Amino acid sequence: MSELDLILFGPPGAGKGTQADRLRDDFQLAFISTGDMLRANVKQGTQLGLEAKKYMDAGELVPDALIVAMAVERLQEEDARDGFILDGFPRTIEQAKALEKQLHDLGRRVTAALLIDVPDVEVIRRLSGRRVCVKEGHNYHIDFDPPRREGVCDQDGSQLVQRDDDKPEVIENRLRVYHENTEPLIEYYDDHGLMRRIDGTRPADDVHDHIRAVIATLRLEENV
Ligand code: ADP
Numbered sequence: 225m226s227e228l229d230l231i232l233f234g235p236p237g238a239g240k241g242t243q244a245d246r247l248r249d250d251f252q253l254a255f256i257s258t259g260d261m262l263r264a265n266v267k268q269g270t271q272l273g274l275e276a277k278k279y280m281d282a283g284e285l286v287p288d289a290l291i292v293a294m295a296v297e298r299l300q301e302e303d304a305r306d307g308f309i310l311d312g313f314p315r316t317i318e319q320a321k322a323l324e325k326q327l328h329d330l331g332r333r334v335t336a337a338l339l340i341d342v343p344d345v346e347v348i349r350r351l352s353g354r355r356v357c358v359k360e361g362h363n364y365h366i367d368f369d370p371p372r373r374e375g376v377c378d379q380d381g382s383q384l385v386q387r388d389d390d391k392p393e394v395i396e397n398r399l400r401v402y403h404e405n406t407e408p409l410i411e412y413y414d415d416h417g418l419m420r421r422i423d424g425t426r427p428a429d430d431v432h433d434h435i436r437a438v439i440a441t442l443r444l445e446e447n448v
Pocket residue numbers: 234235236237238239240241242243350351353354355363364365366368369424425426427428429431
C-alpha cells in the first residue's frame with residue numbers, strides 16, 4: 225500500500241485550478257497550489273510574499289530556492305501524509321529533482337504527473353477572460369464559465385476581479401516562461417514512465433471525468 229502523490233501540470237490557464245477544485249470533492253488528498261500559497265503570502269505581506277510579488281507581477285518564475293523551501297515545508301504537514309495533488313509545482317527540472325529527493329527521504333515517490341494539455345491560443349482566450357474571487361480565489365470565465373450574477377462569486381458572494389498577471393503583456397511572458405522552463409518536465413516525467421496526458425481543450429466536465437478515470441486506474445495499480 226502506498227500513497228497517491230500526484231502532480232497536476234500544464235500551461236498557465238490550462239484549467240489546473242478549476243480541476244483541483246472539482247477533484248477536492250472526489251479524493252481525500254491534500255491539495256497544494258504554490259500559486260495560491262504565494263498569493264496568500266503577498267496578501268499577508270510576509271517576507272516571502274514581498275520577494276515573490278515582483279516575479280509574479282512580471283509573469284516570471286519565483287526563484288527555485290524560495291519556492292522549493294515553501295513547497296517542501298508544506299509537504300511535511302499532516303494532511304499530506306496520505307497523498308497529495310500538487311498544482312503548479314514543480315515548474316522546473318530543478319524543482320522536480322528537489323521534490324524527488326524530498327519524497328525519497330520520506331520513503332515515497334511521485335505516482336504520476338498529469339499534464340493538462342492546451343495550445344497557446346486557447347491559453348490566451350482563457351486567461352484574458354478569467355475572473356477570480358477576492359476571498360478564496362474561485363475561478364470563473366466571462367464566456368466559458370460565467371457567474372450567475374456578473375462580478376459576484378457564486379460560492380461565497382465576494383467580488384470577482386482580474387488577476388494582475390492576467391493582463392495581455394504578462395500572459396505572453398508566462399507562456400514564454402512555460403515553454404522554456406516547464407515544458408521540459410514533459411520529457412523528464414516521460415523518461416520516468418510517470419507522464420499521463422489529458423486533453424485540456426474539452427469542456428471542464430469532460431476533463432474532470434478523464435482525470436478521475438486516470439486517478440481511479442492509478443489507485444488500482446497502486447492498490448490504495
Ligand atoms: P490554471 O489554474 O491552469 O491557470 P484555471 O483553472 O484558472 O487555470 O482556468 C483558466 C480559465 O479558463 C478560467 O477562467 C476558467 O474558468 C477557464 N477554464 C478552465 N477549464 C476550462 C475548460 N475546460 N474549458 C473552458 N474554459 C475553462
